Structures are given as structure tokens and as C-alpha cells.
Amino acid sequence: MNEIKTQRVLGFVQTEAPQYKPLLRYLPSFIREIAPNASKTDIEFALHRELHRREVALKRESGKILVEAAKLKDYDGYRDRLAEFLEQSNELGASALAQYVMHRKIVIELFDKALSTDRKTEKYPLEEAVHNILFPMGSTDRDTLYSQHNLWMIDERLTYHWFLSSDKPLKKLKEFQSTSSLRPDLFIFDRKITFSEGEEGQQPVNSLVVVEFKRPQRDDYTDQDNPLQQVLDQIRDIRKGQVKDEKGRPIVLAYDKVPTFAYIICDITPSLREVLVDRDAQGTPDGLSYYGYHKNHSVYFEVIDYAKLLTDAKKRNRVFFDKLNLLGGKA
Numbered sequence: 001m002n003e004i005k006t007q008r009v010l011g012f013v014q015t016e017a018p019q020y021k022p023l024l025r026y027l028p029s030f031i032r033e034i035a036p037n038a039s040k041t042d043i044e045f046a047l048h049r050e051l052h053r054r055e056v057a058l059k060r061e062s063g064k065i066l067v068e069a070a071k072l073k074d075y076d077g078y079r080d081r082l083a084e085f086l087e088q089s090n091e092l093g094a095s096a097l098a099q100y101v102m103h104r105k106i107v108i109e110l111f112d113k114a115l116s117t118d119r120k121t122e123k124y125p126l127e128e129a130v131h132n133i134l135f136p137m138g139s140t141d142r143d144t145l146y147s148q149h150n151l152w153m154i155d156e157r158l159t160y161h162w163f164l165s166s167d168k169p170l171k172k173l174k175e176f177q178s179t180s181s182l183r184p185d186l187f188i189f190d191r192k193i194t195f196s197e198g199e200e201g202q203q204p205v206n207s208l209v210v211v212e213f214k215r216p217q218r219d220d221y222t223d224q225d226n227p228l229q230q231v232l233d234q235i236r237d238i239r240k241g242q243v244k245d246e247k248g249r250p251i252v253l254a255y256d257k258v259p260t261f262a263y264i265i266c267d268i269t270p271s272l273r274e275v276l277v278d279r280d281a282q283g284t285p286d287g288l289s290y291y292g293y294h295k296n297h298s299v300y301f302e303v304i305d306y307a308k309l310l311t312d313a314k315k316r317n318r319v320f321f322d323k324l325n326l327l328g329g330k331a
Contacts, residue, residue, distance in 0.1 A: 019098035020047040101320045127213040137167040163189045178241030186211035214266035221271040231262040262301040
């Protein structure tokens with residue numbers, strides 16, 4: 001019976017849950033805890049429980065090893081225990097990484113589906129569909145779990161931020177003092193790295209980023225109504241506002257010293273391409289991205305076509321999918 005259960009677990013891990021591969025070598029020690037008629041959900045629960053159990057034990061072991069390191073009475077024994085500890089630690093780290101890579105594959109596939117037309121209405125979805133996949137609308141990073149946002153699809157660096165607001169009016173933000181009713185799709189201050197009070201030229205944030213999403217295949221942009229003008233207006237209002245620190249105190253911020261970036265995520269349709277060319281934006285060879293620097297506003301901007309955003313995300317993560325044998329399907 002244990003042999004039958006073992007084969008079921010092996011099949012489940014190989015085909016659906018590769019993040020648990022590091023546990024297979026320990027399967028004989030906990031296979032009896034899995035019921036003969038266990039469903040896939042039951043099997044995954046058992047594997048997750050075992051993984052958590054080993055993570056807790058590993059943390060306890062690390063504490064003991066550190067205590068022994070301070071004494072250094074039996075170096076050979078300490079070295080052996082340390083080698084064993086690092087081996088187990090690497091296994092659990094590989095499991096967590098595998099789980100995260102699977103998460104990325106699912107997100108990319110969902111994003112791909114979100115860009116498809118509705119077969120019944122033959123209409124493309126609103127920008128809300130793709131916006132919510134990258135970051136939940138109407139929230140900030142203060143009330144959104146780290147696992148609920150996928151800003152890595154736009155730029156891996158956006159994951160490391162100090163403050164982020166998603167589709168909330170500037171005047172309603174507790175962390176930002178403003179009278180503006182504009183609501184940037186994503187409004188990001190890069191997180192602090194170093195800051196010494198009174199040190200001239202040192203800023204509490206490293207950059208300001210605004211991200212704007214547009215409905216897929218929208219093609220009615222004008223010289224006055226276009227996403228580039230929208231983000232410039234938003235940045236102008238943001239610069240009029242006041243950043244607050246963790247204690248709610250206003251921070252003096254010289255915006256002319258803070259690099260400011262704007263990302264526009266949309267389909268680069270003919271009307272938008274005309275607007276970008278008129279503003280002297282530079283196009284990439286594939287025609288799926290435009291970039292430039294607006295000197296008067298001191299803003300670096302990049303316009304990324306949905307197709308390019310999706311394709312680049314697949315390319316960046318392909319090697320990880322390949323290592324985990326997750327290349328089946330669109331990703």
C-alpha cells in the first residue's frame with residue numbers, strides 16, 4: 001500500500017507540483033501519514049505540512065549551530081553539522097523558488113488570456129483586467145500582500161519600493177498630502193536606501209514612478225487626450241504634493257533631484273504612434289516600444305506594447321520554466 005501511495009505522490013510531484021521535489025528523498029519517513037484514498041488536494045496538503053515541519057526544524061537547527069560556532073570546541077563535528085544544515089537549507093530554498101516560478105508561469109498565462117478578445121462580443125477587455133493582475137486596484141502596498149502584486153512583469157526593480165498606490169485619488173492618500181483628484185493607475189516612490197537627516201542633497205526616496213494602463217486596442221488618442229499627456233499631468237500634481245514619513249510628518253523633497261519615470265502600458269495603435277512621433281519619442285526596431293526624455297517636465301518615459309510586455313516576460317522567465325519542465329502551454 002505504501003508503494004502504491006509513493007507512486008501516486010511521485011506522479012503528482014513530477015507533473016503538477018515540482019516545488020516539492022526536495023521532499024521526495026524523505027518520502028518514506030512520512031508516507032504513512034497519507035491516506036490510501038487521498039485526493040490530490042490531500043496529497044498537496046501533506047507535502048506542504050511536511051515542508052513546513054522541516055522549515056521549522058531547520059530554523060531551530062540554525063540557532064543551535066550558531067551557538068556551537070561561538071564555542072568552537074569541536075570544529076570537525078561543527079563542520080559536518082554545518083554541511084548537513086546547508087544541504088537541507090538549499091533544498092528548502094529550491095522548493096520555495098520552484099513554487100515562485102510556477103506562480104510566475106500562471107500569472108503570465110492569465111495575463112495572456114486577459115489580452116484576448118471576448119468571443120461573444122468580439123471586444124477587448126478594459127484596462128482593469130490587466131491592471132488587477134499586476135497590482136490590485138484601489139489599494140496601496142500597505143494593505144496588499146507581497147504575493148498579490150506582479151510588478152516584475154513591467155520591471156523587476158519596481159518590486160523594491162517604499163510606497164505604492166494603485167488607482168487611488170492623490171488627495172485621499174494618508175501617506176501623501178495633496179489636493180489633486182487625479183488618480184494614477186500606479187504611483188510609486190522607490191524605497192529608501194540611506195538617509196541621514198540634515199545631510200544636504202540626500203533624498204528620502206530614490207525615484208518617482210507613474211504607470212498608466214490603457215484598454216487593449218484603443219485607437220482614438222488625440223494630441224490633448226493621450227496617455228503620455230496624462231502621466232505628465234499626474235506627475236505635475238504629484239510634485240505639488242507632500243510626501244510623509246512613517247510618523248506622518250511631511251518630508252521636504254527636491255523633485256528636481258529625484259529621477260522621475262513614467263511607464264505607459266497599452267497597445268501602440270496608429271493614433272498613439274502618431275502622438276509619440278510628434279513628441280520626438282524614439283521607437284525600438286520591433287515597433288513595440290517607444291521611449292524618451294521630456295526635458296521640460298524632467299521625466300523619462302517608456303511606452304510598452306502589451307505584446308512586448310508579455311513576450312519579454314516569457315523570455316526573461318523561460319530559463320526557469322525550462323529548468324522545472326514547465327514549458328508546456330503558452331509560456
